Amino acid sequence: MYPIIKNKIFLLRDAVGLAKYIENTDEFIPYGNGRSYGDSALNDNILYTKTYNYFLDFDEQNGILTCQAGVTLGEILEAFVKRGWFLKVTPGTKLITLGGAIASDVHGKNHHTQGCFSECVEEFTIMLASGEIKSCKRGDELFHATCGGMGLTGVILSAKISLKKINSAFINQTTIKTKNLKETFEAFENYKDIPYSVAWIDCLAKNEEIGKCLLMVGDFANDGNLGYKSKKKLSIPFNFPSFALNSLSVKAFNWLYYAKAKDGVSKQRVGIDTFFYPLDAIENWNRIYGSGGFTQYQFILPKEQSFEGLKEILTKISDSGKGSFLAVLKLYGKENENYLSFPLEGYSLALDFKIEAGLFELLNTLDEVVVKYGGRIYLTKDVRVSKETFESGYPQCDKFREFRREHKMDRKFNSLQSKRVKI
Amino acid sequence: MSYVLIIGAKSDIAKEVARVYAKNGYNLYLAARDSSSLEDLKHDIEIRSGVDVELKEFDITSYDTHEEFYRSLKKRPIGVIVVSGYMAEQTAAQKEWIETLNTINVNYTGALSILNIVANDFEKERLGFIVGVSSVAGDRGRKANYIYGSAKAGFSAYLSGLRNRLYESGVSVLTVKPGFVNTKMTENLELPQKLTAQPQEVAEDIFNAQQKGRNVLYTKSIWMLIMLIIKHIPEFMFKKMSI
Numbered sequence: 001m002y003p004i005i006k007n008k009i010f011l012l013r014d015a016v017g018l019a020k021y022i023e024n025t026d027e028f029i030p031y032g033n034g035r036s037y038g039d040s041a042l043n044d045n046i047l048y049t050k051t052y053n054y055f056l057d058f059d060e061q062n063g064i065l066t067c068q069a070g071v072t073l074g075e076i077l078e079a080f081v082k083r084g085w086f087l088k089v090t091p092g093t094k095l096i097t098l099g100g101a102i103a104s105d106v107h108g109k110n111h112h113t114q115g116c117f118s119e120c121v122e123e124f125t126i127m128l129a130s131g132e133i134k135s136c137k138r139g140d141e142l143f144h145a146t147c148g149g150m151g152l153t154g155v156i157l158s159a160k161i162s163l164k165k166i167n168s169a170f171i172n173q174t175t176i177k178t179k180n181l182k183e184t185f186e187a188f189e190n191y192k193d194i195p196y197s198v199a200w201i202d203c204l205a206k207n208e209e210i211g212k213c214l215l216m217v218g219d220f221a222n223d224g225n226l227g228y229k230s231k232k233k234l235s236i237p238f239n240f241p242s243f244a245l246n247s248l249s250v251k252a253f254n255w256l257y258y259a260k261a262k263d264g265v266s267k268q269r270v271g272i273d274t275f276f277y278p279l280d281a282i283e284n285w286n287r288i289y290g291s292g293g294f295t296q297y298q299f300i301l302p303k304e305q306s307f308e309g310l311k312e313i314l315t316k317i318s319d320s321g322k323g324s325f326l327a328v329l330k331l332y333g334k335e336n337e338n339y340l341s342f343p344l345e346g347y348s349l350a351l352d353f354k355i356e357a358g359l360f361e362l363l364n365t366l367d368e369v370v371v372k373y374g375g376r377i378y379l380t381k382d383v384r385v386s387k388e389t390f391e392s393g394y395p396q397c398d399k400f401r402e403f404r405r406e407h408k409m410d411r412k413f414n415s416l417q418s419k420r421v422k423i
Numbered sequence: 424m425s426y427v428l429i430i431g432a433k434s435d436i437a438k439e440v441a442r443v444y445a446k447n448g449y450n451l452y453l454a455a456r457d458s459s460s461l462e463d464l465k466h467d468i469e470i471r472s473g474v475d476v477e478l479k480e481f482d483i484t485s486y487d488t489h490e491e492f493y494r495s496l497k498k499r500p501i502g503v504i505v506v507s508g509y510m511a512e513q514t515a516a517q518k519e520w521i522e523t524l525n526t527i528n529v530n531y532t533g534a535l536s537i538l539n540i541v542a543n544d545f546e547k548e549r550l551g552f553i554v555g556v557s558s559v560a561g562d563r564g565r566k567a568n569y570i571y572g573s574a575k576a577g578f579s580a581y582l583s584g585l586r587n588r589l590y591e592s593g594v595s596v597l598t599v600k601p602g603f604v605n606t607k608m609t610e611n612l613e614l615p616q617k618l619t620a621q622p623q624e625v626a627e628d629i630f631n632a633q634q635k636g637r638n639v640l641y642t643k644s645i646w647m648l649i650m651l652i653i654k655h656i657p658e659f660m661f662k663k664m665s666i
Binding site: 011013051054055056057058075078079 | 446467471472
């Protein structure tokens, strides 16, 4: 965990209590299940929303579910997979709240076919700085500022989302093993009609092997087997000593995953948790990074610049020897209209780094490359990006700032991150 | 499918216990004062799990209504879980008798009143389970909350005796001793978070322990060790301590 700060927590239980809290609190930030990697949900005052978690309505005919914002995606799956429904969009963890999913406008393996989480949001209610509760829909400025707005426009209270019909709790997966970045890009293009795709990249590969990966693509099976039980969790019970994650062990880990896959193309049938949420199976997996914690760095580059940019960045990382436990590459679809949503059409890479001396210097040099190629950094993962780097990636940030000022949101809703990048 | 009766259904722990039992296919009777305020929870559980949830008006301190209440349930429950609890602020309870009395009545007298009726019925049928949510505070009286603690101590002793009595009839009795839990009851206390459970965790622990027919459950489990130590501190030392 990084950073660790002390704060005052208020539990969200009802709208009346929340209105009073807003009135009596200088500034605060809503906090869901604490799965944002950086400081986007941290401040001296925190509104804990997970206590606000009633399911409110389900329209069986159309698969429209209404829940309070503190419900987690995992709770939704637990209730609905067995009845043949799944989330239209899910990120790589189900341990996040509905409110958080909207505030980060999260995306998943199907971004290239389905877009961001906001695509499945029909409507939501939100309490503003004035204490007024507003309901909004796509097309409203409040909707486009709030989806991806990092909790800085108000407190999302409830949302109506549409679910996707499935006929199996299993996924037919194809794994493609590539030898370099060029092959990786070709593979993404070749398989782009398949709804779900993601690649694991070996970050420590050198020279002509840079960008070699395992690309995993898949879609739901059609076998009528809807048996789903959340996997039993392994737990990492203590922080690993920090030497555990040196570049040697990262190499070993990457090799394990890379070597496990057969050469070329292979096929598997896997469950929902294995396919969508591999890391949820290990509770506290971040502890392998030791007590100093870790951070994630995720950026995206426009498609035309992706090849050059990624090559440059992967080379820098490989040269630095600062290993990443996970490096996830994905081709994204079209950008949406939300002011601060992360995705745009191009390639995104997400990497974990152990917090250590020299890391932020390395990330700063990576930032320069991202800026040079017209890319952006994902706020949900970020803990250190500069105002300038942020602004260069998000051309609508001034509109967002203006909207916040106009509705006095900037006086109530702030995180350490929002103060750092001055939104 | 069978019904589980939850007494004191408005508490944060009860709410999660209800969700866990529903998730595992049990229908529910949720009993509490002003039970209409549980409409949202009923609805929530019905959407999540598709089980039947009935709200029942119940006042644990109106002892003479308990017999009639239990007989009015349309189907005999397979299990009864008493979660009711009232924790008066210690200094308030020291000064105001009504606070002390209320603590005793909710945590002890009322719980016994309803469980006597349930126990007689389950014993006759030779079927069912009983769960009583007591507290680690009942393991040893401390100056910080001995009035609440003594009521819970009485309840724990009652459950122990009841387990002994009902063993013959195959009715299981589980005593639950939560340590710190993040709930409305403890919202204003500064709790050491490493020793503090979430209500969801407590509920899962209760379900698993009950299904396995266990006798006493400390949750989080570290509390078994903590209380073992606290119970063994000699009285001449203990009386000088502030813990």
